[in-house]
Amino acid sequence: MLTSFIKVHLGVSFLLVLTGIFFVPLIVSAEEGALRIITSPLPISLVALPGTTVTTELKVKNAGTEAETLKIDILKFNAYEDTGKPALHDIEPNDEFAKWVTFSEPSFTVLPEEWKTVTATFTVPEEASFGYYYAFVFTRAKDAEDLAPQETAVVGGTAVLVLLEARVPDAKREITVAEFSTDKTVYEFLPVNFTVNLKNSGNVHVAPRGNIFLSRGKEKDIALLDLNASKGSILPGSARVFESSWEDGFPVYEETIEDGHVVLDELGNQTYHLTWNFENASHLRIGKYTATMLLVYDDGTRDIPIEGVVSFWVMPWRLMALAVINFALIIGLGWYAVRLRRRLKRLQTSAKEKTGEPTV
Secondary structure, three states: OOOOOEEEEOOOOEEOOOOOOOOOOEOOOHHHOOOOEEEEOOOEEEEEOOOOEEEEEEEEEEOOOOOEEEEEEEEEEEEEOOOOEEEEEOOOOOOHHHHHEEEOOOEEEEOOOOEEEEEEEEEOOOOOOEEEEEEEEEEEOHHHHHOOOOEEEEOOOEEEEEEEEEOOOOOOOOEEEEEEEEOOOEEOOEOEEEEEEEEEOOOOOEOOEEEEEEEEOOEEEEEEEEEOOOOOOEOOOOEEEEEEEEOOOEOEEEEOEEOOEEOEOOOOOEOEEEEOOHHHHHHEOOEEEEEEEEEEEEOOOOEEEEEEEEEEEEOOHHHHHHHHHHHHHHHHHHHHHHHHHHHHHHHHHHHHHHHOOOOO
């Protein structure tokens, strides 16, 4: 999401942090009135043969109270580290692929609460191959009038990402698992946090998808976790980390939230508290568990599986210690009761002998 007023000089790249950008209203440029726009759909993936055209619809809604005249800027993006967030950059003179795109309406006026649909057409030349990565940024058209000739600007905008593949025979799609791990080897209580680091060693973006299956000994299908349910892509030559958590336990640690905000400790770390929901008492987790990851991706002809396995322990030591103490207490009380009964019996026998009463 781009916030406030951001000017970007030509040739200088900038980072757009996308967190629900496509459906969250954006409020910016307070001096001139807040700009509230929503764009849809989520990142678009297109495939075209060289020498053909392909189209897609871009939808934008004016969530403000005044009519807005918007324009569309074309930027490019690549992967920002392994976060899955895109780093946006200005189009450079040798980026011919930017010239392949035309819009049915490069600028337009949209009324309050109105959805506007703009068609983007990609004319893919014969020499095109592999992947091209566009960011179409919607901004106020009038904001560009205040810029110097050597500047371009994004003044409080929001973007739609488009991944275009020019499909050619020598495209290479290959994903490898760099890491499949948990954040600990031994847990007292859930959640268990999984990290999957995948690398794209091919020349085309790939969107792997799949699950993590949890088992314990012969007990299978204890839990099923989604991985990359949103079908996020890994760009060629980059890595991306996906995360998933197993939270179905008793008791379970949950993040501490007060007044709608996450509570942090003195070091700025997120804090957690232990929650006891006795309706889930049957979900007490204990022992050694195995997590099996199974992902698939399309190599252009078929689905290719990729797998990984990791094991971990759940040892609720406090509950176990309490159970041991209770067991020892029960054994102790039983032993004491037996001894007390035997002692009373001996006393009764002794008393009868003294009085001459027959003993049994």
